[in-house]
Amino acid sequence: MRTIYLDSEYKCHVNSDGTMRAxxxxxxxxxxxxxxxxxxFVPDGEVxxxxxxxxxxxxxxxxxxxxxxxxxxxxxxxxxQLADMRQALEExxxxxxx
Amino acid sequence: MIINxxxxxxxxxxxxxxxxxxxxxxxxNTIWVNTSTKINxxxxxxxxxxxxxxxxxxxxxxxxxxxxxxxxxxxxxxxxPVAAQQYVSGAWVDKTAKSYIDGGWRDxxxxxxxxxxxxxxxxxxxxxxSMTNSSGVLTFTSTSSTTEYMLARxxxxxxxxxxxxxxxxxxxxSKVFRASSLTxxxxxxxxxxxxxxxxxxxxxxxxxxxxxxxxxxxxxxNNAQPTGTLTLDVSAVNSEGYLCFLGDPYDGxxxxxxxxxKMNLIKLE
Numbered sequence: 001m002r003t004i005y006l007d008s009e010y011k012c013h014v015n016s017d018g019t020m021r022a023x024x025x026x027x028x029x030x031x032x033x034x035x036x037x038x039x040x041f042v043p044d045g046e047v048x049x050x051x052x053x054x055x056x057x058x059x060x061x062x063x064x065x066x067x068x069x070x071x072x073x074x075x076x077x078x079x080x081q082l083a084d085m086r087q088a089l090e091e092x093x094x095x096x097x098x
Numbered sequence: 099m100i101i102n103x104x105x106x107x108x109x110x111x112x113x114x115x116x117x118x119x120x121x122x123x124x125x126x127n128t129i130w131v132n133t134s135t136k137i138n139x140x141x142x143x144x145x146x147x148x149x150x151x152x153x154x155x156x157x158x159x160x161x162x163x164x165x166x167x168x169x170x171x172x173x174x175x176x177x178x179p180v181a182a183q184q185y186v187s188g189a190w191v192d193k194t195a196k197s198y199i200d201g202g203w204r205d206x207x208x209x210x211x212x213x214x215x216x217x218x219x220x221x222x223x224x225x226x227x228s229m230t231n232s233s234g235v236l237t238f239t240s241t242s243s244t245t246e247y248m249l250a251r252x253x254x255x256x257x258x259x260x261x262x263x264x265x266x267x268x269x270x271x272s273k274v275f276r277a278s279s280l281t282x283x284x285x286x287x288x289x290x291x292x293x294x295x296x297x298x299x300x301x302x303x304x305x306x307x308x309x310x311x312x313x314x315x316x317x318x319x320n321n322a323q324p325t326g327t328l329t330l331d332v333s334a335v336n337s338e339g340y341l342c343f344l345g346d347p348y349d350g351x352x353x354x355x356x357x358x359x360k361m362n363l364i365k366l367e
Binding site: 025026027038040044048050052054055056057058059060061062063064065066067068071 | 314
């Protein structure tokens with residue numbers, strides 16, 4: 001569970017600029033900040049209207065940035081996490097392969 | 099594939115026309131773009147043309163389409179139009195387009211399930227449930243098991259590139275229950291996962307590897323009874339993914355919960 005911040009278009013932010021609404025959700029647990037900030041989160045009971053007039057009711061999590069870019073960022077983040085974990089284990093004297 | 103032209107050609111097997119009135123005597127493979135702005139040039143491409151001019155039309159292409167056509171009269175080049183946009187006042191604007199194929203006008207909608215027929219996929223791989231397709235209704239029903247969820251995952255990935263909205267029309271009788279009284283709440287959702295999803299019965303959205311996800315029930319006291327058309331924005335999901343439906347009893351009651359999801363239409367547009 002973490003707190004994210006929604007702007008007026010339901011775009012997610014990891015920090016508020018003072019105008020955003022705080023929302024607690026576990027929809028993005030384990031996700032990097034770059035990915036989170038490429039998503040929209042529409043809470044329950046609320047409605048987002050896309051620029052072409054299409055209506056979407058919450059709860060909805062959908063990317064507004066190209067998902068391929070977000071996915072690449074998440075993969076890089078996971079690799080960094082894995083490298084950090086391996087280093088920590090080695091410093092503890094636990095040797096890993098791969 | 100990109101076709102970039104400023105007019106017709108003897109070798110082309112199609113025509114792109116603009117206007118606000120649907121052509122009354124179209125030729126086969128006529129593409130009508132509903133617009134009041136004069137079309138200067140049209141381009142078929144998976145990505146937006148660079149340096150567009152006022153009036154240029156971009157017909158986005160994908161790997162699947164209900165209006166696929168052969169672009170050339172002699173050699174075979176298949177084109178799958180997905181959506182049309184026109185460059186108006188400095189921005190790309192969505193335009194409705196139709197194709198005249200086999201003697202009739204067709205909308206640019208990709209139906210995954212309609213009138214009892216599945217397209218793009220052969221079916222769904224079920225975990226904790228079963229699928230039936232009868233009388234134009236696709237139904238996912240949970241089975242009595244220790245699995246604390248029902249997951250339906252499309253057997254093949256679907257290419258969502260170029261599409262903007264995933265719509266599912268749920269029918270009366272769809273419900274996710276908990277408790278022996280078979281009333282009360284449950285959790286349910288549907289969406290796109292880019293890899294075979296894992297399911298956890300705590301937290302949201304309770305499925306991993308999602309690219310986009312729609313939840314239509316999530317709280318203990320909220321009956322998950324979807325009816326009518328529910329939609330999911332997929333306009334930024336420019337990749338392939340599995341179409342999935344998930345139901346579970348929310349609080350892990352494995353022995354006395356049930357999920358029934360009934361739908362008669364699944365489409366991309």
